[in-house]
Amino acid sequence: MNIVVCISQTPDTATKVAVGADGKNIDAKGVKFVLNPYDEFAVEEGLQLRAANGGEVTLVCVGGDGAKEAIRLGIAMGADKAVLVKDEERADSFRVVSGIADVVRAANPDIILLGRQSIDYDSAQVGPMLAEMLDMPCVSFVTKLEISGNAVRAERDIEGGKEVVETSLPCVVTAQKGLNEPRYPKLPDIMKAKAKPIAEVAAPSVAARVETLAMRKPADKTGGKIFEFSPENVKELVRLLHEEAKVI
Amino acid sequence: MKILAYIEQRGGELKKNAFETVTAARTLAAQTGSSFSALLVGHDVAGLAERLAQYGAADVIVVDDARLEQYASRAVATAIAAVAAAEGSSVVLISNTSHGKDLAPRVAIKLEAGLAPDTVALAVQDGRIVATRPVYAGKARVDVAVATPVQVYSLRPNVFTASAAEAAASVRTATVGFGPKDFDAKVVETMVNTGKRDVAEADVIVSGGRGFKGPENFYLVENLAEALGGAVGASRAVVDAGWRPHSEQVGQTGKTVSPSLYVACAISGAVQHLAGMSSSKFIVAINKDKDAPIFSVADYGIIGDVFDVVPLMTQEVNALHGR
Numbered sequence: 001m002n003i004v005v006c007i008s009q010t011p012d013t014a015t016k017v018a019v020g021a022d023g024k025n026i027d028a029k030g031v032k033f034v035l036n037p038y039d040e041f042a043v044e045e046g047l048q049l050r051a052a053n054g055g056e057v058t059l060v061c062v063g064g065d066g067a068k069e070a071i072r073l074g075i076a077m078g079a080d081k082a083v084l085v086k087d088e089e090r091a092d093s094f095r096v097v098s099g100i101a102d103v104v105r106a107a108n109p110d111i112i113l114l115g116r117q118s119i120d121y122d123s124a125q126v127g128p129m130l131a132e133m134l135d136m137p138c139v140s141f142v143t144k145l146e147i148s149g150n151a152v153r154a155e156r157d158i159e160g161g162k163e164v165v166e167t168s169l170p171c172v173v174t175a176q177k178g179l180n181e182p183r184y185p186k187l188p189d190i191m192k193a194k195a196k197p198i199a200e201v202a203a204p205s206v207a208a209r210v211e212t213l214a215m216r217k218p219a220d221k222t223g224g225k226i227f228e229f230s231p232e233n234v235k236e237l238v239r240l241l242h243e244e245a246k247v248i
Numbered sequence: 249m250k251i252l253a254y255i256e257q258r259g260g261e262l263k264k265n266a267f268e269t270v271t272a273a274r275t276l277a278a279q280t281g282s283s284f285s286a287l288l289v290g291h292d293v294a295g296l297a298e299r300l301a302q303y304g305a306a307d308v309i310v311v312d313d314a315r316l317e318q319y320a321s322r323a324v325a326t327a328i329a330a331v332a333a334a335e336g337s338s339v340v341l342i343s344n345t346s347h348g349k350d351l352a353p354r355v356a357i358k359l360e361a362g363l364a365p366d367t368v369a370l371a372v373q374d375g376r377i378v379a380t381r382p383v384y385a386g387k388a389r390v391d392v393a394v395a396t397p398v399q400v401y402s403l404r405p406n407v408f409t410a411s412a413a414e415a416a417a418s419v420r421t422a423t424v425g426f427g428p429k430d431f432d433a434k435v436v437e438t439m440v441n442t443g444k445r446d447v448a449e450a451d452v453i454v455s456g457g458r459g460f461k462g463p464e465n466f467y468l469v470e471n472l473a474e475a476l477g478g479a480v481g482a483s484r485a486v487v488d489a490g491w492r493p494h495s496e497q498v499g500q501t502g503k504t505v506s507p508s509l510y511v512a513c514a515i516s517g518a519v520q521h522l523a524g525m526s527s528s529k530f531i532v533a534i535n536k537d538k539d540a541p542i543f544s545v546a547d548y549g550i551i552g553d554v555f556d557v558v559p560l561m562t563q564e565v566n567a568l569h570g571r
Binding site for chain 2: 011013014015016017019024026037038092093094119120121122123124125126127128129131132133135137138139140141156157158159160161162163164165166167168171177178207208209210211212213214215216217218220221224225226227228229231233234235237238240241242245247248
């Protein structure tokens with residue numbers, strides 16, 4: 001099975017976001033970058049599919065030189081090879097997808113796996129956009145994936161429940177937490193991954209379709225009414241929620 | 249400018265997001281001096297037009313196809329793009345639900361349009377639309393502008409207000425030529441968590457953290473949620489410990505929520521959790537630790553043990569409602 005896993009590098013979830021000097025992006029100073037947490041599920045699923053069906057796992061990542069760290073983590077987990085679409089620009093999803101699409105077309109995979117979204121821009125667009133560009137079906141937010149022959153049966157999260165989607169290979173699948181337990185790479189594999197070559201291709205020539213005008217932090221709340229515990233104060237809290245906030 | 253609002257229906261049912269989308273389209277139309285149409289796609293769904301008219305949809309377009317009895321995202325995306333092209337719509341609005349998240353990117357590619365996803369506000373500035381969206385799970389917000397002639401916006405559910413405005417609906421039928429690939433992925437089964445409200449849709453959420461000491465004590469959270477008519481949420485620690493399912497997790501690697509009322513019980517407020525819930529309209533924090541970060545985003549709070557506060561609060565809420 002020819003498996004492509006698209007990954008990205010994102011700030012660690014513990015990052016406290018500060019707006020950078022350009023007023024449009026975060027200040028990257030002191031920020032720890034990691035393999036996007038949802039992509040770990042995608043890489044793990046790719047490795048499990050390879051174990052069951054044979055074949056190879058190719059990682060595709062869009063980013064600058066720094067993103068190689070995330071790629072090497074994916075290689076240490078067990079991926080066979082990797083391609084970096086070299087784009088230093090903080091592009092929109094369309095430009096990112098255009099870069100991935102060219103690489104994926106050349107790889108001609110049976111399945112393309114991605115995390116449900118990257119936890120920086122949270123747009124959750126890349127999977128379905130890529131599927132549309134490649135004229136393929138897509139199942140997103142998948143928590144269970146069964147493949148037999150060309151037939152695909154996937155469970156996905158929806159509001160208040162799950163949905164079962166049936167489709168066929170080749171297709172795009174985006175991974176939701178719960179799909180599997182990603183393995184931790186072992187130290188020797190992390191060391192070995194450092195020596196692995198990462199192929200590089202140039203960024204696509206298409207322009208971004210969405211422009212970021214400004215970034216800001218949400219305003220802090222002030223003047224919260226905080227009480228010490230007493231039965232009277234619990235009663236007062238409920239009264240305030242009813243009469244002041246009018247939410248109950 | 250013409251605006252097309254895609255209205256989600258599931259099994260012939262409309263949810264709140266449908267009326268939010270109609271209202272957003274109506275508001276944007278008024279701000280830009282444009283007209284808007286609402287689009288229903290499915291089988292035997294024209295009857296829903298009347299409900300949309302109560303929110304001001306005077307022009308409802310229906311795409312009807314028996315094959316759409318079974319939801320197929322590619323077919324619905326094809327229908328939205330085809331109608332937008334035929335109508336000459338330059339703005340397409342789609343609710344950012346689990347279905348919308350699949351539709352909007354496809355529609356954008358089909359229409360060679362830019363997509364501003366998961367927006368929480370649309371404003372008109374100097375004649376163009378400026379969309380606001382949370383990034384980094386809500387730790388920051390960005391204003392974005394879509395640079396293409398046709399623009400797609402997906403709207404975060406539960407954020408845009410639905411407001412009634414009576415109109416007389418005229419219903420038109422549109423014919424769309426589907427290809428075989430449009431039906432190559434089909435929903436064959438839907439499993440609903442019966443009796444449980446989902447945090448993504450709930451107007452009130454009561455969340456519990458590690459301070460409950462074990463899953464056996466979560467009935468306290470459930471009881472308060474029940475009294476408030478809300479959903480049960482959980483911190484990541486509780487989900488990782490296997491006490492509660494991932495579907496209840498609120499935060500950066502769970503769900504991002506914006507209910508009217510969010511009650512955080514024994515949740516200290518790690519930055520990942522705050523990211524997922526700080527846009528809630530009113531936040532109540534209950535925690536033993538007066539220095540817990542959750543109090544910095546709270547509108548109301550009680551410094552105390554959840555085992556004391558939560559049962560009493562449940563009792564008071566029930567008393568308020570005469571129960």
